[in-house]
Amino acid sequence: MPDLTPLAGATIAFDLDGTLVDSAPDLIGTLNVLLAQEGIAPLPLAEGRPFIGHGAKILLERGFAAQGHPVPSDRMPELFDRFLAHYGEHSADLTRPFPGLVACLTQLKAAGARLSVCTNKPTPLSLPILARLDLAQFFDSVIGADLAPRPKPDASHLITAVAAAGGRIDRAVMVGDAAPDAGAARAAGVPLVLVSFGYTDTPVAELGADILIDHYDQLTDACLRLLTACPARSGEL
Numbered sequence: 001m002p003d004l005t006p007l008a009g010a011t012i013a014f015d016l017d018g019t020l021v022d023s024a025p026d027l028i029g030t031l032n033v034l035l036a037q038e039g040i041a042p043l044p045l046a047e048g049r050p051f052i053g054h055g056a057k058i059l060l061e062r063g064f065a066a067q068g069h070p071v072p073s074d075r076m077p078e079l080f081d082r083f084l085a086h087y088g089e090h091s092a093d094l095t096r097p098f099p100g101l102v103a104c105l106t107q108l109k110a111a112g113a114r115l116s117v118c119t120n121k122p123t124p125l126s127l128p129i130l131a132r133l134d135l136a137q138f139f140d141s142v143i144g145a146d147l148a149p150r151p152k153p154d155a156s157h158l159i160t161a162v163a164a165a166g167g168r169i170d171r172a173v174m175v176g177d178a179a180p181d182a183g184a185a186r187a188a189g190v191p192l193v194l195v196s197f198g199y200t201d202t203p204v205a206e207l208g209a210d211i212l213i214d215h216y217d218q219l220t221d222a223c224l225r226l227l228t229a230c231p232a233r234s235g236e237l
Contacts, residue, residue, distance in 0.1 A: 008112030011167025018198030025094035100216030153183020
């Protein structure tokens with residue numbers, strides 16, 4: 001059993017979609033409800049996964065365009081409202097934590113780490129998912145883009161999330177799956193762990209993670225390595 005002492009008082013900030021939870025089935029499912037209402041063929045789940053992570057409007061724009069029906073600008077507000085209304089009722093129908101997540105969060109909390117959710121998803125949409133999946137109990141803060149000065153990849157989002165959890169940015173690690181997470185970590189000078197199973201249109205190996213993991217049973221060791229390498233300050237390994 002490794003020495004978990006370096007985790008005490010550290011803050012581990014997590015992205016939500018594609019990092020903590022596999023939410024693609026409900027996000028693409030909601031997109032497909034709107035496509036069907038417009039008489040357009042559904043978007044295959046595998047094709048839509050890389051469109052996730054940049055907000056619902058981008059998902060709508062890219063999803064409709066991929067099916068050969070770009071959204072006119074004057075229709076976006078209506079489609080966006082319809083998307084939010086449906087998704088809000090179905091955001092945890094098929095969404096599930098990634099394998100090994102609950103055991104990992106349990107271990108991190110037991111070791112004294114503070115945990116935060118740092119997501120570009122609006123907080124009012126994020127909280128119900130965490131609650132329905134019984135994940136809310138683990139987190140000291142949940143900061144969506146609406147509660148941050150600017151969304152990821154801006155450093156202020158990550159800094160706000162860490163502070164809201166009662167942590168220090170020089171004792172933090174960012175865990176994510178895509179370019180906004182990598183950008184926020186680099187801008188804030190925070191070590192970066194990326195997961196290989198998330199949603200990204202840029203190959204995850206090209207995003208410059210300090211450590212890339214394939215399963216949550218690797219995360220505790222990754223955080224220990226990063227926090228031990230930089231015990232009192234953030235920066236490059």
